[in-house]
Structure formats: structure tokens, C-alpha cells
Amino acid sequence: MTSSHTSNTQAEAERITKELQAGAPGSSALDLLLQRAQVYADMGDEDKAKADISQAAALAREPDASAASVAAVEKAFREISVGSSSANHSKHAGLASDAIVDSIVQFVAEADQSPEDAASSIAEAAGVLNSRISQNSRHSLLTESQLCQLVDAFHTICERAKLTKDQSALAAALANCVRSALAQLAVQTATSNEKEAVSEPAARSSLVKVAVRIAETWERHQTDGGFKQQTCRLGAAMYTTTAYALSTHSAAPSDSALHEVVRRSFAFCINQLWLIGTLPVAAADEFRDVGQGIVRLLTANRPLFLSIFVTSAPAVDRLLMLLGQALGSERRSMAMLIASQVVASAKDPSNSSRLPGYEPPTARSGAPALALVKLQQGAVRVLDAWVQSTAQAERTQGLLAIGALYEAGVGSDVVAALWLHGGWVEELWDQGDVDLRPTQLALLALADASSSDAAVGPRMKKAGNGLVQELVRKGAAKSATGEDRGLAERAAVVLAKWSGVVVAAPAAESGTVEAAPTEDADPMALADMHMQHISDALASTGEPDCAAVERATEALGYLCLQPQLKEHVTQNESLLKALFSYATKSAVASLKFSAIMLVRNLTQYRAVLTEEQKRMRQLQQMGAKAQGTAAAAANEDDDNPLDRPDRVSARAQLVSAAGAVALLVSAVQARSSPSDSVRDAVAQVFVALATTQALRGLVVQQGGVRALLGMLTGDAPKAATPYVPRALGQPRDKHVAFAVAKLAISVPPHLAFSDPREVARLLLSLLLEDTEPQALLMRFEALLALTNLASAAPGSSGDIRGFLANDLGGFSVVETCVLSEHPLVRRAATELVCNLVYDPKVFERYAADADRGVPPEDAKIVELPDDDDRDGYRSQRLHLLVALADVDDAPTRCAAAGALAVLSSDPRCCRYLFLVHPRASDVFLALAADDDDMRAADFKHRVAVIWANAASCGDTRVVEAMRGQGVCECLQTMANDKDMPYRAAATSALEYFA
Incomplete structure (x- = not known):
């Protein structure tokens, strides 16, 4: 590295350090830390670079951090810690970028005469270049000509029949360079300095040239399958980035040339990359790059994407094939994500605008969108043929694919027509008795996934209840094999989910005799079975079967919707302790979620109903009694004495003693990357636990407050922005605030909160709640909590009276509550006023x-x-x-x-x-x-x-x-x-x- 380069980077590091010392706000500080980390990486100081990334990661974990901030930290860690640090130590670090490009092009042109180990050296040079491109996010380091040269060099390497390890590394490095450069040519939604940004005409020209060069190369190799597989394996991200960046450039209607280039790029990614990169022989990283690229293109231009995808039978068939992969397959999971995105886009009529025969929707039109219709037609045609096939492999694939659609939440949108075929459901189960075990497992997976669908669940239960119970019995026999027991576990899960499905009695026809329906499995016996499965798995000497524990826990959660089973399961203290301990330590998010849902069903209080909801419930109960005893019993569970508050409170104490609080806290930690569903469920459970006064100290002691505050959405009031009293808009924020209010009532503020001011905004917003059925209760408990927070000695460090009443403008909100017609709300508000009058400004309002x-x-x-x-x-x-x-x-x-x-x-x-x-x-x-x-x-x-x-x-x-x-x-x-x-x-x- 030259001395001038060293001095420049050192000066840049010092400049950024001064800006940080000047006190940059959160988001700016995060960006500055990532910039300095890159500078340190260029200097070869990997320890300092990683230290800055760690500090940036801490800022990204703050509640008000954006998703873009988190993504920036992840990108910096990946590029600096994994790739660029080693590259910047190489001999190429002091070379100019154009010199590196010339070296790469020359090496590729003379590859036949170059020593074999020279490829690794050139790959290092490409790594240095890629690091520079990533660092200079607002400058185009490569000219249009250089981009095309690197693309040609990449294709030239891939033309070889078999690449060595070093050659593959070089091709991948070249693809990364081009991808990074092309990403900068996409139109930015906002730029801090327009003068530094790449001009749009120049960027568009470069992208068009690269896209055309890629298309021409692939046309020359149209029959070369080896070339296509190698380029797809190493350059899928580069290809999809090209199409994405092109789609960000707006073109005038008359600019048909640009429109055609964009269309060809999308068609290339869907009809070539998608089909090649998802072949069974494709590597995992290749499949991941192609799948992520497809999702990105879909979000970039939905009408264009759908116009190509839903009319391409091979593309749809490949998606269905991936959905039909084995349970637990990563490819199946990626396909479910793609399917959900495609269907969600296809349901919007405006996204069908580029399909032939499209007509703008009218206000009275109830027909599905054209794109969805075409997708349904293709999916039903393929899946029906697979399920009806005499080949067990195809039948298994079809059943798994349909089940995956229901797991992704789009089954009723795509394959609803299948269930309309006369006798189709019955044929599924009639053949299920003679199917091979893998096919039976797929059938059970479909029954599991579709059990919550109101139109499908009852029909599946009616037709398959007998076979599913028979599979459970076979698995319990002494002569059962391991496969039998595996099927029995899956079947028991289905029975658990079906336990809440009511099958309407068929209308009797004159002259016909209805077959006697199979009796439902005993829920208590099912619960014992699943608890035994969990105990056996966790007591095994080796590593427990996490998937089996998850399935049994999920089934137990469904069964615990029934009050008598809630009591039965809660009494099994040893099981709950073992399960919660295992789930807390596990890194499997789905297992944690199943355990959380079990806790939720065990501790959930009866819903508070409005007067209108109470009247509707009475009408439903009357209708249920008229329909039959099963439906009536389901409604009578709502009034079960086992769901009285005292019984729920007792169960909450038992599950908390078993370790439920630690489970909840672990599930929402940043390193667990919790989903919104997990956060929502945890917030609801914390409300239930905090309702029991005896548990509030335990929740605080085990980190519940910090976990709750960390789950707030971006819509929640933040300390960094001026606060205007308003109700909370997001349900999760309401649950968090409600739980915090309950904790703040009983626990001394200095023990529960590091700074009571951080929750004052939440509680004040809760006073304005009027949409929830339990709004009065929320208001009452928020007032009690604020009264406790405002009880510190006047003038002490914990005194928030002035902050609450004056800085947050809360006094007027409290006065409104004093005028409430509800005596308890009025009482709590008056008690809060009694505390607030110690503040001089509040005192003066009265005097x-x-x-x-x-x-x-x-x-x-x-x-x-x-x-x-x-x-x-x-x-x-x-x-x-x-x-x-x-x-x-x-x-x-x-x-x-x-x-x-x-x-x-x-x-x-x-x-x-x-x-x-x-x-x-x-x-x-x-x-x-x-x-x-x-x-x-x-x-x-x-x-x-x-x-x-x-x-x-x-x-x-x-x-x-x-x-x-x-x-x-x-x-x-x-x-x-x-x-x-x-x-x-x-x-x-x-x-x-x-």
C-alpha cells in the first residue's frame, strides 16, 4: 500500500472520528461508524473495523432503528469481515481501479498461457475492486466499457467445460464486482448529494449495454447447457441485479427500446435463470440467489413480472415442483415465500394490466384478477394431474405442493377449485389407505395445513377421520416400526387440530341410509399422547428431535383451546419445565413460536366484549343449539368456569414457575430475529401474565420490561421526536403499553424502569384509547400506572411530574379523564392529579x-x-x-x-x-x-x-x-x-x- 493512500485513509478516519465525537444522532452515527469501518478495512486494521461494526449493530438494535439500518450493518459485516479485509491486504490494494480492470481482462484473454495459480491472484484483485465499489456507493468507479469488459471476462471463464476452484472463485469475484457496480446504477429514492450521484442517462446507458451484452452471449450459447449452469451458479445475483436496476429507470411511453430491454431482462430471469437455478442439481447458494432475485424483480415491477410468470407454464410448474419438495426442505420454504408474494400481487387487479385480454376492473366486478385466474388455471391443472397420478412420487409431490400453498396462506386463493370437484376429497382418503408411507405423510401434511380453512377443514375431517385415527393406533402398537410411529405422530397432530373443527350433520335424504360417522378422538387421550411424545424426545440420551417436539407442542397448543385440557396440561409441571427450558435454549424460531402459542392458550383471559358483540354472541349460541350438540358445546366453552379469571391466574402462575417468562424474553431478543407474529404473540402473553398481580415482580426481574419495550413498532411514540398525545395505532403497541401499565402499577418505578420517562409516552397514549372493547380498563390501569410513576419525591431524579404534565402535554389528557362518567376512571384520574399538583407549573394552573x-x-x-x-x-x-x-x-x-x-x-x-x-x-x-x-x-x-x-x-x-x-x-x-x-x-x- 502506498504512503499517499495510507495518509488519505488515515485522514478520512480522523474526519469521521471528529464527526462522531461531535455527537451525531442515531442514524447518522450508524452510517458514520460503517463508513469508518470500511476505511479501517482499507487500512488493513480488521479489529478496528469489526469494533465499529459492532457499535453500529448496537445502534441498529434500538427500537427506533429502521430495517434499512439493520440491512446496512449486515452488509458491512459480510463485506468487511468476510471478504474485503483479506483483499485489502493483497498486493493489489495500491493499484488504481482501471489498472485492476486491465489486469483482469488481460489475464482472462491469456488464460491459456497463464500459470494455473495466477487465477487466485486475479481473484484477489477483483475482491479489492469490489470493496472499493461497495465503499463508494455514490460514485461509479467503472465506466460503461469496463463493465462490459468484466461481463465478457466472466462469460469467457464460464465457457470452460470444467472450472477449477480458483477459476470459479475468479468468476464469482467478477460477478460480484459487476453486481455491486450495477446496483449503484439503480435510481435511488433519495440522495443526500445529487452532485455525487451517478447521472441517470449515463446509468441507463450502462445498464442497457450490459443487458444487451448478457442477452447476446446467452443467445450464442443457447444449446450449451454446461455454460448456462455455470453462469447461473456463479452470476445469478449479477443477472437479477441488472434487470432490477433497469426497472428502476422510468421511460417515456415512446421509448420502446428501453421498454423492450427491460422486458427481455425480466423474461431472461424468469425463463432462463429461474428454470436453471432451481434444478435439482443446483447448489444451495445458487438456488438462494435465484429465489431472492425473483422476489426482488416481483417487487420492482409487478405487472411486468406477472405478465411473464403466470403465462409461462414451465415457470409455474417449477414453482409447484419446489412446493412439492420434502417437508422441512429449505427450497420448499423459499418456494412458499415466492408463492405468497406472487399470489398477493396477482390478487391486485391493477397488476394484471400487461396481460393480454386485460380490462380495467369496474366497481361492480366481483371476478378475480386476470393474473390470479391464469395462475389458478395453471396450478389446478398440474396439481390435479399429480394427485390423481398412479405414480406415488407424483401423488406425493402434488399433496405436498397443495399443503405448502395452505401453509403459505394462499391455498384458498389458488386451489379452491380442486375441492369443488365431486368426490375429490373422498378420493384423497380412499386411496390414502393403500398409499405408501411417504404419500400418507404428505396427505397428513395437507390435512394439517388445511385444518384451519373453514371450507376445507370440515370436509377433510369428515372423510379422513377414520384413517387418521387408524394411523395413530398402528403407531401405538407394540409391533410398530419407526416409520409407523413417525406417521402416528403426524396423525396425532392432525387429530389435535381437528378437535376444534365442527362437522355439520348431513341432511338426510329419503330412501338413503347415511353411514355412521367416525367418533372424534378423545382430546384428553390426545393430550396425554403428545405430552408423552415431548417427554420421550427430551429425555433421550442424544440430541432431541426438535421437529418432533415442535409438532407435539403445536398440537398440544391446539388442544389447549379446550378449558379442561388447559387445566390438565398445566398440572404437568415437569413437562412444562423441560419443554420451556429446551425451547428457551433452542435457536429454532418455529419451536419457540409453538411453545409461546401453548403458553398463550393456557393463560389467555376471556375476551372483553362490547355490548354489540355480546348480543351477536347470544345470537350465535342460539343458532348453535339449533344446529346440533357439537356446535352448541363449542359455544358453551366460552362460559366454562375453568376460564374464570381466578383459574386463568392460577394457570399463569404455574406456567411462569415452569419458565414461561424466560422463554418469552428469549424469543424476542434481537439475535433471535423474531418475526412480527412472534412479537405479537409474546406481547399478548405478557398482558395475560401481568394481569396476575403476583407475577408482576417476576416479569420485571426476568427482563420482561426491556423485552416489551423492544417490541414496539415504528409507529409507537419515540423519545427522539416531539410527542403529541395520540392513541396508539398498532395492536402490538397497545398490548405492550397495556402490559407495561400493569407492571408499573405494582412495581416501584426505580426497580422496573431504568428511566420512567421512556414509558410515560406509552401510558399517556393509552389514556386516549377508545377503539378496544377493554378501552376503559386500559385507561384505568394506565392512570394507576402514571400515578405510581408520579409518586417519587418532588425534585428527585425519578420525579416525572413536570415531564408528564408539561413536556408531554399530559395534563389536559388527565383532566379529560377526571371528567369521565366511569367512576373508576374518574377516581384514578383524581389520584393522579393529587400527585401532579406537587409540580410548580401544575400547581400554578390551579392557583x-x-x-x-x-x-x-x-x-x-x-x-x-x-x-x-x-x-x-x-x-x-x-x-x-x-x-x-x-x-x-x-x-x-x-x-x-x-x-x-x-x-x-x-x-x-x-x-x-x-x-x-x-x-x-x-x-x-x-x-x-x-x-x-x-x-x-x-x-x-x-x-x-x-x-x-x-x-x-x-x-x-x-x-x-x-x-x-x-x-x-x-x-x-x-x-x-x-x-x-x-x-x-x-x-x-x-x-x-x-
């Missing part, structure tokens, strides 16, 4: 102008004016507190009196209360005379403080008014009560009446 218009001491005192008299005495807030001190609810009276006791320390408030307000004195006397309520001592204490403050306010009229109202006698009685908390205040007040 400001309280005595405005009160005449001098020698003037006549008048009554409180009417509400319409805006020129008289005004203090609505104090007036409201006096009214609240006179309501029937004792805790509300106590809280209002407490707030008045604080406010009475200001003479302005005293003059209003005793010289103006017509009923304040009577209310205070009533509180002092209340000896029946258990809070009598609290009432007396607060009133004694009010009277003591009023007597010492400096206005003799106040003292005289109190004397004439009989206050002295009441104070004397209080002063005679020894060892009572109010005695000191009463004695102090009496001194002013001497």
Missing part, C-alpha cells in the same frame, strides 16, 4: 387567578357567580376538586381532598375556597365528620391540613369565616385524638383561633 376579583378585606363578600358570568370569580379547576371531594366514592373524595390540601398552601386558593365558594366549607366539615368510612382518619388528616393552611394564609377574613362555620369545635375534637396523624395539623390550626 393562578384563583382569587381574582376578591375584594379587599373591608369589602362585602359575595357568592360564587353563575357560570355565565365571566367577569366574576373564576377557578373552574378548584371548583371541580371541591365537587370531587363530595362524591359518593370514598377513594375519589380522599384523592380530591389530598390535592386541595396541597393547593391550600397558597393564599389565593384559600381565599377562593373560604371566601367565595358556596359549598367548600360544608364539604370539608362533612369529610371531617365522616366516622363511618374506613378512610375516616385520612379524611380528617387532609381537612386538618387544609384548615391549618387556611388559618395561616394571612387573611383574617378567612379565619373569621372558618370560625363562623364551626371549624374550631371540629379542630378541638381532632386535637384531642392522641396518636392520630391529624392531631399535629389540628393543633397548629387552633393557634390562629386563640
